[in-house]
Amino acid sequence: MQVLLAESDAAHAGTLQQSLRRHGYDVGIASNGVAALESHGEYDLMLLGLELIDIDGLEICRAVRASSEIPIIALTARDTELDRVLSLQAGCDDCLAKPYGFRELAARIEAVMRRSRRQPPSVNRIVRGPLSIDRESREVHLDGRSIAMTRKEFDLLHVLASEPRAVLSRERLMSEVWKETRGTGAVGRQVSRTLDTHVNMVRQKLGDHEWIVTVRGVGFRFGHY
Missing domain, CATH: 1.10.10.10 (Winged helix-like DNA-binding domain superfamily/Winged helix DNA-binding domain)
Known part of the structure; x- marks a missing residue:
């Protein structure tokens, strides 16, 4: 499965990319919002860091959701109920607060992809x-x-x-x-x-x-x- 990791923190992105690859995922990195918007159509899942350097993560989610059904898991440094609610309202399928354990992230990825596969594509x-x-x-x-x-x-x-x-x-x-x-x-x-x-x-x-x-x-x- 191909995963797009939209994350401006290069160190965090590199570490997470290595962990995902060890578990069989093909991972591409978008270091800013523009790159994420340009490339998301090539992937099966997006891990979206909400604190990107150029565009607010929620705006990116809204823009992607207007044209794509790609599953999105938000990764945020702001662990509040409001942040989680705003992420879901913007179109994210799940939201995970930093720091998080990789096992939890992997479990959430599996759960989101299961839900995605159960939803029939729109014929319209x-x-x-x-x-x-x-x-x-x-x-x-x-x-x-x-x-x-x-x-x-x-x-x-x-x-x-x-x-x-x-x-x-x-x-x-x-x-x-x-x-x-x-x-x-x-x-x-x-x-x-x-x-x-x-x-x-x-x-x-x-x-x-x-x-x-x-x-x-x-x-x-x-x-x-």
């Missing part, structure tokens, strides 16, 4: 790294930020993200999103321009053209998975 929500697409509410979030999209932009992104490894033809995208075929001649060119325009708008709103990759002569595919 697609999470691809930092990108979250909720079909029911028709909301898109990237790194915790809400991304406003038109109806067709949302439908186009949802179709592509639903099959992230597939190259979808222009004809299929026009059929599923616009409920029409491409056609020939001037009509076909207009339909193709409509698709290209919407692809470019989605790319701009997500801030990276690599979210939707053009496959020349065929169509498009989702670019991050």
Whole structure:
């Protein structure tokens, strides 16, 4: 299992990383909040130190929870009831006060992962790294930020993200999103321009053209998975 340890205290992070590795965990370290937000999508569990040097740990938890269901255990130096309550309200699955014993931490990790495995994934929500697409509410979030999209932009992104490894033809995208075929001649060119325009708008709103990759002569595919 891959664990992300978000901890600014280098000595504590190094010691804990070694202990976790001895117990079979693959551990990556994020020394600040920015790194944690950028990399959490690659891991199965986050151990989140709340006293990071750049961003408050609770803010990081809220941002991660807006786009991901990754289990989070908060590690805090402030052992008060209020801190534990705030951690849980922000979206943490558990909270452990420093100093703590490694056996207790390992037991809490196992308990959190058991609960996580028992929860069925939402059929209405697609999470691809930092990108979250909720079909029911028709909301898109990237790194915790809400991304406003038109109806067709949302439908186009949802179709592509639903099959992230597939190259979808222009004809299929026009059929599923616009409920029409491409056609020939001037009509076909207009339909193709409509698709290209919407692809470019989605790319701009997500801030990276690599979210939707053009496959020349065929169509498009989702670019991050």
